[in-house]
Amino acid sequence: QGHLVQAGAEVKKPGSSVRVSCKASADTLKNYGVSWVRETPGLGLEWLGRIIPFLGMTTYAPKFQGRVTLTADTPTRTINMDLSSLRSEDTATYYCARADCTGNRCYFLHWGQGTLVIVSS
Amino acid sequence: DIQMTQSPSFLSAFLGERVNITCRASLRITQSLNWYQHKRGTAPKLLIFAASTLQSGVSSRFSGSGSGADFTLTISSLQPEDSATYYCQQSNSPPFTFGPGTMLEIK
Numbered sequence: 303q304g305h306l307v308q309a310g311a312e313v314k315k316p317g318s319s320v321r322v323s324c325k326a327s328a329d330t331l332k333n334y335g336v337s338w339v340r341e342t343p344g345l346g347l348e349w350l351g352r353i354i355p356f357l358g359m360t361t362y363a364p365k366f367q368g369r370v371t372l373t374a375d376t377p378t379r380t381i382n383m384d385l386s387s388l389r390s391e392d393t394a395t396y397y398c399a400r401a402d403c404t405g406n407r408c409y410f411l412h413w414g415q416g417t418l419v420i421v422s423s
Numbered sequence: 424d425i426q427m428t429q430s431p432s433f434l435s436a437f438l439g440e441r442v443n444i445t446c447r448a449s450l451r452i453t454q455s456l457n458w459y460q461h462k463r464g465t466a467p468k469l470l471i472f473a474a475s476t477l478q479s480g481v482s483s484r485f486s487g488s489g490s491g492a493d494f495t496l497t498i499s500s501l502q503p504e505d506s507a508t509y510y511c512q513q514s515n516s517p518p519f520t521f522g523p524g525t526m527l528e529i530k
Contacts, residue, residue, distance in 0.1 A: 337519065339467075339521075341461070341467075345523075346508070346510060346521060346522075346523050346524040347459075347461070347467065347510050347512075347521040347524070348521065349512075349517075349518050349519045349520060349521065351518075352517065352519075361517045361518075362518075363424075363517075363518035364424065364518065365518075397466055397467070399466075399467075401514075404472065404473065404476070405473075407454065407455060407472060407473035407476075407514065408455075408514045409457040409469055409472035409473075409478075409512075409514060410457070410459070410467070410469060410512075411469050411472075411478070413466035413467060414466065415466060416466055
């Protein structure tokens, strides 16, 4: 039920935008928040933002505010991350991750397999 | 935002050895601290949540401790498969920041 599925890779030009998608179970969309995390060789893991589909709530990291938009499409069970004004430093593997909680302690137990985004002219 | 630091950034240790990785938060976060293992080409793997709770299925050679702002991940009896980068992450409040990572090499 926590399974998350992502597509393989994207190549984009600087200044353009990218949409990375994450397919989840209906249970995930109804009951959990989903975050996006990226991994770059220089900076390690970075948290970009979170969407809680059943609350219609999004929260973004200040570093990415204004450039990242998270949406959820319930009929297709897809969570999308749009990142705009791409630059070379955005070259990274982007993961979606479900937030599971025990009491009020939450953690990322289920992860997508990652989508490599390459930004290059 | 809560900033996370880790030390050391790189660690080289022998098979069978015991190692500690420390993580410090810029604010007190009670026990809202998670540890992940990341190997290139795969998704991060949850090892410890709530500072000291071992995730089901994870080897008991991994343990976590700490509360407030200072935390430690201990790996006992190192095995070849422990070669990876280890990250702490605070889940106290968004943005849910990660530490910069500790790269562990097994000699």
